Amino acid sequence: MLPFILLVCAYLVGSNARLAANPGDKLLPSPATLASTLHRYAFEEDERSGDILFWTDTRASLERILTALGISAALGLALGLTMGVIPYARATLTSFVAAVSLIPPLALLPILFIVAGLGELAKVLLIIIGVAPVMVRDLALRVAELPAEQIIKAQTLGASSWQLIIRVVLPQLWPRLIDALRLSLGSAWLFLIASEAIASTEGLGYRIFLVRRYLAMDVIIPYVAWITLLAFAMDTLLRVIRARAFPWADAGRR
Amino acid sequence: MTQVTVKRLWKEYETQVVLENVNLHVADHEFVTIVGASGCGKTTFLRMLLGVESPTRGELLIDGRPLPREPGPDRGIVFQRYSLFPHLTVMENLLLGLEFRGSPLLGRLRGKRRRQAIGRAEHLLDVIGLKASRSKHPAQLSGGMQQRLSIAQSVICEPKILLLDEPFGALDPGVTSDMHELILELWNMNKMTIFMVTHDLKESFHLGTRLLVFDKVRLDSQAQDRYGATITYDIPLKGRRAPERAATASDSAPAGAATLV
Numbered sequence: 001m002l003p004f005i006l007l008v009c010a011y012l013v014g015s016n017a018r019l020a021a022n023p024g025d026k027l028l029p030s031p032a033t034l035a036s037t038l039h040r041y042a043f044e045e046d047e048r049s050g051d052i053l054f055w056t057d058t059r060a061s062l063e064r065i066l067t068a069l070g071i072s073a074a075l076g077l078a079l080g081l082t083m084g085v086i087p088y089a090r091a092t093l094t095s096f097v098a099a100v101s102l103i104p105p106l107a108l109l110p111i112l113f114i115v116a117g118l119g120e121l122a123k124v125l126l127i128i129i130g131v132a133p134v135m136v137r138d139l140a141l142r143v144a145e146l147p148a149e150q151i152i153k154a155q156t157l158g159a160s161s162w163q164l165i166i167r168v169v170l171p172q173l174w175p176r177l178i179d180a181l182r183l184s185l186g187s188a189w190l191f192l193i194a195s196e197a198i199a200s201t202e203g204l205g206y207r208i209f210l211v212r213r214y215l216a217m218d219v220i221i222p223y224v225a226w227i228t229l230l231a232f233a234m235d236t237l238l239r240v241i242r243a244r245a246f247p248w249a250d251a252g253r254r
Numbered sequence: 255m256t257q258v259t260v261k262r263l264w265k266e267y268e269t270q271v272v273l274e275n276v277n278l279h280v281a282d283h284e285f286v287t288i289v290g291a292s293g294c295g296k297t298t299f300l301r302m303l304l305g306v307e308s309p310t311r312g313e314l315l316i317d318g319r320p321l322p323r324e325p326g327p328d329r330g331i332v333f334q335r336y337s338l339f340p341h342l343t344v345m346e347n348l349l350l351g352l353e354f355r356g357s358p359l360l361g362r363l364r365g366k367r368r369r370q371a372i373g374r375a376e377h378l379l380d381v382i383g384l385k386a387s388r389s390k391h392p393a394q395l396s397g398g399m400q401q402r403l404s405i406a407q408s409v410i411c412e413p414k415i416l417l418l419d420e421p422f423g424a425l426d427p428g429v430t431s432d433m434h435e436l437i438l439e440l441w442n443m444n445k446m447t448i449f450m451v452t453h454d455l456k457e458s459f460h461l462g463t464r465l466l467v468f469d470k471v472r473l474d475s476q477a478q479d480r481y482g483a484t485i486t487y488d489i490p491l492k493g494r495r496a497p498e499r500a501a502t503a504s505d506s507a508p509a510g511a512a513t514l515v
Contacts, residue, residue, distance in 0.1 A: 147336035149336040149337050150338075152304065152306060152331060152333075153331060153338075153404075155325035155326065156325045156326065156327060156331050156411075157330075157351035160354075160358065163358070167353070168339060171341045172339075172341050247391070248391040248392075248393065
């Protein structure tokens with residue numbers, strides 16, 4: 001907690017000093033200005049559109065990132081499982097997925113905007129392209145990590161390949177999937193903000209880059225804090241779900 | 255009735271000969287213990303019985319039929335470690351084999367059949383002394399408890415043959431003697447044939463009805479890998495003979511036993 005308090009103190013001192021020298025300073029707005037701007041964005045309707053901007057932006061961004069993460073998780077699980085379990089799929093797909101995961105997703109953004117248009121699809125696709133290949137590779141590796149003894153044991157208990165997948169491999173993959181999701185949160189937000197900054201009409205990233213032109217730090221700072229809080233909340237939620245639903249996953253490591 | 259016959263079996267990896275000319279006949283309900291220096295191929299032999307390795311030459315027959323080329327429910331296995339499923343509780347681990355058999359599509363039993371399965375599992379839990387730990391996960395159990403569960407997990411499927419690969423090698427000496435009583439009890443309860451690889455000679459004499467020693471009979475000091483190991487001693491242990499064994503052994507005696515003693 002201490003570093004956070006120190007950071008806030010440093011900001012207050014800097015803000016005070018600048019505002020004392022120039023009451024019109026825009027770079028480090030006072031807490032009062034931050035609060036009144038946030039209040040205006042979060043509780044008052046925008047004069048032009050009639051929307052409450054803060055919540056419209058939040059909803060648009062969350063919809064994009066959650067859709068993309070959901071699809072990535074499904075892809076990661078399906079492909080990772082297939083590659084981990086079926087040797088033929090592993091031989092065919094491993095180097096392909098590895099190559100795809102090395103393409104810088106932002107370099108693909110122009111292609112996405114050209115092919116998929118400037119709508120929601122391109123933004124969601126960008127996040128998926130950035131996040132899913134890494135997840136697929138990670139989960140395929142997790143499957144390969146299962147001890148051979150376990151697989152053989154299941155076979156001697158009479159498991160068919162299908163039963164092996166649904167009763168032995170898949171259940172042990174769920175906590176790994178949550179780990180993979182948590183690790184990909186950072187890059188997912190990065191790609192979301194990037195795509196919103198370039199072509200969008202609402203969204204947290206869009207708003208930040210829009211008001212940048214007016215040096216509106218009183219908007220940017222609360223928005224950045226809010227984005228961080230959202231990402232932190234998602235991470236915490238995933239961690240709690242993992243601990244509650246899969247208590248066995250950490251039981252072995254002491 | 256389960257008879258295991260091995261005829262002129264060789265196992266080679268490229269230039270390395272691991273096993274050569276292994277001949278063996280094992281009658282029903284034997285407890286075969288296998289000892290030998292490390293690297294002598296005793297585990298390889300067990301893995302061939304399991305079906306994860308295949309012989310280079312020769313035959314491996316169960317009841318006169320060639321052994322299937324992959325692990326199956328007629329041959330149970332207990333490894334030294336890692337043979338439990340960490341995501342399942344003790345009870346679920348025990349039920350798993352019954353669920354695989356009873357529900358091909360979902361691998362899960364429901365309703366009355368599940369209650370029946372639980373009934374069977376509970377009886378076995380009692381035998382292995384894990385009734386109080388039924389809803390724990392394997393990581394919460396001690397090494398000895400894990401191995402008892404792993405043995406019970408195989409036994410509940412009523413395999414014809416149970417393969418044990420140094421199952422007590424990682425346990426404390428005090429725990430081991432309890433395990434010996436348990437395995438003998440289950441062996442008599444289920445009338446199966448057991449093959450057990452061990453590095454503990456005392457254990458092999460105590461448990462087995464028959465002791466096999468694997469060793470090399472030929473040694474080329476210029477090329478150590480050129481000759482493989484085979485069964486050099488095949489010792490019947492009279493103290494703990496299975497009741498039916500006398501009859502079946504005399505039926506099949508000509509085919510049996512190691513030739514290179």
